[in-house]
Every structure is written in structure tokens, then in C-alpha cells.
Amino acid sequence: MAGRRLDADERALWARVIASVTPLVPVRTKDDPVVPATEQPAIAPRRGRNIVAPSPPPSPQPRPAIGETLDGSWDRRLTRGAIIPDMAVDLHGHTLDSAYRLLDSSLDRAVRSGARVILLITGKPPRADLRGERPMRGVIRAAVGDWLSASRHAAHIATVRNAHPRHGGTGALYIILKRDRCAA
Template sequence: MTHPQKVRTPAASPSAAVRKAAPKPIDAATLDASWDRRLSRGLVSPDRSVDLHGLGLQGAYTLLDQTLDRAVAAGDRVVLLVTGKPPPRESERPHARGAIRAAVGDWLAASRHGDRIAAVRGAHPRHGGNGAIYIILRRAR
């Protein structure tokens, strides 16, 4: 009686499979301690700001892209992006608000300016607090 033979396939080596690295989330980018300290204390003044209130997703994306274009061309370092405050957590009813704020992280990560963005941080209350974020741009080299 013949027994079926088990065919062993060689384990795929990491070098055999070409893996594309997932894009690094911009939120994970770090700044040096002095930048983070100055941002958290509200000591940094934005070079440029953009308010996305009252816009639809496409309009907000277009305005954000144009603003980043201008900021990069002008050599700005800090862009203040005002998105509006998220709805309270304890709220029970569904909200149509917050779609732009939810999309901003993905927009920035996939942006044609993504390589120029050093970090994204929450804004100081003086600049909008929970309703705004700072986009820190890298210096041109």
C-alpha cells in the first residue's frame, strides 16, 4: 500500500517576496522636543491658515491642496488648518459633521505634498484647540 507523499514547499524568504512598505502615517512623524514644547504652549504663530468650514469634501480637499501649494512655494513652516470641532462623544444622534476632519489625515498622507510634511499636531486653544491642527512643513533643502 502506497502512502501519499507530503510535498513540502520551501518557505518563502523575505527577500523572495517584494513587499511595498506601507506609507508612514504623518501623525507618527516626530519633531524635536523644542518644536513640540513650543507648539503645546501656543508659542508658534502659523505662517498661513485655511478654514474649511462650510465646504464639501471635494471643495475642502481642493482648498487644502492649493493652500499647501502656496505654503510650500512661499517657504512657510506652519500651516493652521481649521476643520471645526468634532461632535461630543456623549451625543446619541448621528451627525453629518466631522467628515472633513476624519478625512484630513488620509488626505495629508496621500498628498503630493506628503514628503514636505514633517508632522501634524493638535492646535493650541489660542488657535482653535480641538477644532484645528498644525501642519508642520519641512524646510526646503
């Protein structure tokens, strides 16, 4: 957006404002030598205060991520409901704490036994009432994703997918574990 031109008094006032400002980051002219970023000095003191250049944020620690891809045959079998779970874990009737403990112990058992597919039954969310309000998602179902990604077994989980209707549909999840390469 183009602005109006400044008159002589406004230009003089603006020049005084610019002269009184000390930039936080020094402005480089084309005559200044290029200094590598690792050798850049801290920002110059401003009005008697020492201003230290902010340090870059710490890089996040890599966590074992739960993958989002499987090969095509797995995807087709999951979509058709042709998967037969090796074990099922039903979290109905549990509190958050007891559901977490049951899920953790079940994952431990599944990893040790070499299971590949766990059917995790969380329960379907409540239906919308007649007023058309959206149903609230169950608290256990909402917490499962965080539990799995922060789990001590996260490195063993290949992916998590919604279950086929014959296995519970929206009320259940498939947890696909990675194949144990040492046992093969």
C-alpha cells in the same frame, strides 16, 4: 494540553492517514542536503494537478511618510501654543471635494512661499447628546490624515499635530512643513 494515548486500532488508522497525505511543503530529514531558498523547486504535483509555489507578496512601494517627531523646542512651543502659524486654512462649510482642493492649493502656496506652520481649521466634532452617545467625528477631519499622506506635498510635511486651544484645540491641526534646505 496532553491528550489520551491511541490504542492499536487508532494508531494503525492514523498511520494509513499519514501515508496517504502528500505535504504541500516537502518535509526535510536530517540526511537531506540543505538547498538554498532561491534554488527550491516548485511544490511537487499532487493527484495530477500542478501546484505552483506561491510567490511572495510584492514589497510595498516606499511613499514619503509624514514624520512623527520634531525636536524638543518645537514640541514645547506647540504644547504651550507659542507657535504663530504662517497661514490659516479654514475648511468650514466645504464639501469633501472643495475642502480637498482648498487644502491642496493652500499646501502648494505654503510650500512655494516657504511657510513652516499651517493652521488647518476643520471644525470641532458635534457634541454628545444627552443620551450619552459618542459624537461622530466630522467627515472632513476624518479624511485630512489620508489626504495629507497621499498628497503630492507629503514629502514637504514634517508632521501634523493637534492645535493648542488658543488656535482651535480639537477643531484644528498644525501642519508643520519641512524647512527648504535649498533656500537656506
